[in-house]
Amino acid sequence: MLTPYLAATDKFRRGSDTPRDYLERALDKLDEVEPRLKAFTALAIPRARIAADMSTRRWKSGTPLSPIDGMPIGIKDVIETFDMPTSMGSPTYEGWCSGRDAASVFALREAGAVILGKTKTTEYAGTYPTDTRNPHDYNRTAGGSSAGSAAAVGAGILPAALGTQVMGSIIRPSSFCGAYGYKPTVGAINRGGSHDYQSHSCIGVIGASLEDIWATAYAIVERAGGDPGSVGLIGTQTLGAAVKPARLMFFETPGWATADPLAREGLMRLLDRLREVGVQVLSRHDEPRMEAFETALSDVRELGSNIISFESRWPANSAKYRDSLGLSPLMHDSAARAAKLGLDGYRACLEARAQLRQQFEALVREVDAFITLSAPGAAPHGIQWTGDPIFNVSASVLGAPAITLPLLKVGSMPLGVQLIGAQHTDQQLFRTAQWIRSATH
Amino acid sequence: MLTPYLAATDKFRRGSDTPRDYLERALDKLDEVEPRLKAFTALAIPRARIAADMSTRRWKSGTPLSPIDGMPIGIKDVIETFDMPTSMGSPTYEGWCSGRDAASVFALREAGAVILGKTKTTEYAGTYPTDTRNPHDYNRTAGGSSAGSAAAVGAGILPAALGTQVMGSIIRPSSFCGAYGYKPTVGAINRGGSHDYQSHSCIGVIGASLEDIWATAYAIVERAGGDPGSVGLIGTQTLGAAVKPARLMFFETPGWATADPLAREGLMRLLDRLREVGVQVLSRHDEPRMEAFETALSDVRELGSNIISFESRWPANSAKYRDSLGLSPLMHDSAARAAKLGLDGYRACLEARAQLRQQFEALVREVDAFITLSAPGAAPHGIQWTGDPIFNVSASVLGAPAITLPLLKVGSMPLGVQLIGAQHTDQQLFRTAQWIRSATH
Numbered sequence A, B: 001m002l003t004p005y006l007a008a009t010d011k012f013r014r015g016s017d018t019p020r021d022y023l024e025r026a027l028d029k030l031d032e033v034e035p036r037l038k039a040f041t042a043l044a045i046p047r048a049r050i051a052a053d054m055s056t057r058r059w060k061s062g063t064p065l066s067p068i069d070g071m072p073i074g075i076k077d078v079i080e081t082f083d084m085p086t087s088m089g090s091p092t093y094e095g096w097c098s099g100r101d102a103a104s105v106f107a108l109r110e111a112g113a114v115i116l117g118k119t120k121t122t123e124y125a126g127t128y129p130t131d132t133r134n135p136h137d138y139n140r141t142a143g144g145s146s147a148g149s150a151a152a153v154g155a156g157i158l159p160a161a162l163g164t165q166v167m168g169s170i171i172r173p174s175s176f177c178g179a180y181g182y183k184p185t186v187g188a189i190n191r192g193g194s195h196d197y198q199s200h201s202c203i204g205v206i207g208a209s210l211e212d213i214w215a216t217a218y219a220i221v222e223r224a225g226g227d228p229g230s231v232g233l234i235g236t237q238t239l240g241a242a243v244k245p246a247r248l249m250f251f252e253t254p255g256w257a258t259a260d261p262l263a264r265e266g267l268m269r270l271l272d273r274l275r276e277v278g279v280q281v282l283s284r285h286d287e288p289r290m291e292a293f294e295t296a297l298s299d300v301r302e303l304g305s306n307i308i309s310f311e312s313r314w315p316a317n318s319a320k321y322r323d324s325l326g327l328s329p330l331m332h333d334s335a336a337r338a339a340k341l342g343l344d345g346y347r348a349c350l351e352a353r354a355q356l357r358q359q360f361e362a363l364v365r366e367v368d369a370f371i372t373l374s375a376p377g378a379a380p381h382g383i384q385w386t387g388d389p390i391f392n393v394s395a396s397v398l399g400a401p402a403i404t405l406p407l408l409k410v411g412s413m414p415l416g417v418q419l420i421g422a423q424h425t426d427q428q429l430f431r432t433a434q435w436i437r438s439a440t441h
Helices: A006-014 A019-037 A045-060 A103-110 A147-154 A171-177 A210-224 A261-276 A288-311 A313-322 A329-364 A390-398 A426-440 B006-014 B019-037 B045-060 B103-110 B147-154 B171-177 B210-224 B261-276 B288-311 B313-322 B329-364 B390-398 B426-440
Strands: A040-043 A072-076 A114-119 A137-141 A160-165 A180-183 A202-207 A247-250 A280-282 A369-373 A402-410 A413-420 B040-043 B072-076 B114-119 B137-141 B160-165 B180-183 B202-207 B247-250 B280-282 B369-373 B402-410 B413-420
Touching (some): A006 A210, A019 A114, A040 A147, A103 A114, A103 A210, A147 A160, A160 A171, A160 A210, A171 A180, A171 A202, A171 A390, A247 A261, A261 A413, A288 A313, A288 A329, A313 A329, A329 A390, A369 A426, A390 A413, A402 A426, A413 A426, B019 B045, B019 B072, B019 B114, B045 B114, B072 B147, B103 B114, B147 B202, B160 B171, B171 B413, B180 B210, B180 B390, B210 B426, B261 B280, B261 B413, B261 B426, B288 B313, B390 B402, B413 B426
Parallel strands (some): A072 A160, B072 B114, B072 B160, B247 B280, B247 B369
Antiparallel strands (some): A040 A114, A160 A202, A180 A402, A369 A413, A402 A413, B040 B114, B180 B402
């Protein structure tokens, strides 16, 4: 069960619940599921209890530092925390301590949030898996790369956790674990001290509700801004009321043909329901430019992989120099891809990406959002493969905000519905998502 | 005396000199001057000797890895090296080891360069000084923030050293120490693992010749690219022949009225000499749009300081949390400035910067370069103030490439002539600089 935080804060004000009690419930859940779930690499329980006690005092005195004051939160283990190692899902970083907080983590502390632990990631936030299990079926993957963050939220331990996405590392694991997930507009959340260096990588939030996610993202950006040189997340502290979309565009994402037929049927039923309540749902069949755009996207996985391989050569090359056996075969493959691409090939990829973004922005601004599945199906069996990110690569490459809503099921497993919006319209996308959640739940 | 490296490599090929001998001469010079100069925080002499020996073999067998194979180089102590601490000029980072090379440093090693040591920086590459002395007068500052890099090159220890500039941290100390200096187009040199996080900060090179600098910058970018998402330094490995400029624009930089009259006279004589040999030298008096642009720049120091303060809150805030007395009063001032500015104020600054850049690019593309002094005068007396960066802030904020040439003197002290070009025209600017050096030397 997801355990939203903002919904609990009224009780903190009234004194019928406290952030410390909220934390102890999270710790009870952690004790119960973590031995099999394996969502965390490190925990800071004594410091978390002190932070929750301090927050309890502030809520009682009516002086919370922010709407998320006292919220226990997990930090993906590629993002630095001064009190815990940042291990990058790699033996090359095992036990590595930077001694400082990332910009986002420091902002969360300033907002009163309780930094409970570091959550497991695949190797360097890439493809080589970690051992985190899916909270809905321990025999399945939690997805990746933000595996521990999605699992901890999906298991009901935490109301929110930070993740990062450069291919499909937030939206996909959120979908697999039945959580809400948010990958912002590129640059919207300050990545200082986060080891996701690629040019379209983003810090995002996985959470138990849209409201918790928005409040978390906003609390960070209010204090830390976006990436240097970016305007950062645009919006207001309070998310505001749900807004009914007039028009949605069904996005037949690259890889659509590979989707589980049950998953596709689930989405089609949801789209029919939206039509029934008066939302216009368009597709490539209504809009030739959309068909052309989807065709232009057909190589987006290759494009994304090329860009990421080139931008990921460092720091892997430096790690390899010291410890070649510390890197998986996949990291060696990525280095080979980058070498083959070269600087000129990389420059051509940046140009291709810029053109796709132009094409996308023109289309998406004519509707309220693109809508599609968050993954081709439920979480795969086993933990040796984190699943296919192909349904998420487009929003990543396009630098567009994306949200996954845990609205579908395939058998007993959760599956997300993905909304994608224009750059810098993140708050509108949340309000559209709120409406769709209510209308289809 | 400056000791260019590329000029020596013919002898390496012929066998009449070797990179190891070149290194030993550098170490002799180091032994002689370093006790008073104080340019280094750490040295890696055994590893440097091995690297030079390996390079010696390669030159002898005709297989150098790059034109700078074997070049001893210093690394500003905000840029990570796997074998030496990165101390950031701050007690908050004293002895801090990341255990990895920055992207630029790893690229230099791949190119065969010899990483000799870490060079002193002001606190967090900001304004609070370090104790480095000026090689031309130990009673004066070397400038900042790339103090040790400029001093080591100016003293004739090294042919090249990496610096960073966000206000005036490469061009100013180079000018003070009689070295050549280069601040590239924003984004041109990969900053991975360099702790200069601000949006218009750049890694650049201070060197004993234009050719050494270009070869160093090119060797890095060929292997590491630019910042993620940037095209990186555009150009060819060989700099090519000097190119006579048809037109130069005398840039009456903000702060011009504060320039030492002797410095101004020196520049005016140089401009007269250029006119004599057929170069058209324009100024605000010839071009009303230039006058308007210079007027628009009058607040550029304030604009730059605001942007930098906001983008520098992290990681200073995290360091302050652990060690408040580890930060200078100037860092506390910067945090106060950022708090006053706020996110909305910061966004307005980004917009103002974008407008200035547009205005600049339109003007600079009508000439071969802007030309002005590299600093208001020679290095100030004492080491408690690194001098005024105001002549350098414009190029920094504009994201434009800048080069300083050690062509002038004020008394016995060196002073640089600064050239500024359009974004991504760095190589043309070098070739213009080569011609001006020859024509006025």
